[in-house]
Amino acid sequence: MNEDKESLFIMTEARGFFADSKPTHDWAHVLRVHNLCMHIGRIEGADLNILSHAAYLHDVGRCFEERDISICHAEKGAAIARDIMVRAGMGKDVIEAVVHCIRSHRFRNENVPSTLEAKILYDADKLDAIGAIGIARAYSYAGEHNQMLVSDFESDYGSDLKVDHSDHSPIKEYKVKLSKIKDRMLTGEGKRMAEERDAFMRRYFSRLQQECNGEL
């Protein structure tokens, strides 16, 4: 296969895993992560071919984790991606590079993103959780799980990452998790974009508080 056909094959195969996805983790999320990867990849001088395949394939394991929480979508996705790339007839070096990106995009335990392409995929996936799109996804997730629309703005919610839906809201999600993402970026352009998106979220939640207080 030439590069264009290979890319189309990868994209078509990957898309098949999102038939029953929820809006917070659907195929549109994958396309946004792909756009971010291409933008950051060009600036940081990454291998765009590896990065493109990794972006399209990075969440193919997600539907399995949603059905069974004991399955790690990064590990499962890496195995599925390997099979798809073998069927596409791709070279071993490219396959291993893409598999590393997918396996480490969650950055838990020993799976540290160690290549430039893996760091960019990690940053792109995190960037889609913040900024205007991050707020949209947080409210969509809150709706899926019947969370509160608005909770106390002044509470110190601590840093407990476990989510009890009956006591959770996008405000708490922002304070506990989303506001810290900017400090965990791995590339220069990723960090710059995360700080910009974070500043927007700060403005948004400050305005929301003023509206809820009847001040605006």
Ligand SMILES: [Fe+2]
């Ligand atoms: Fe993702």
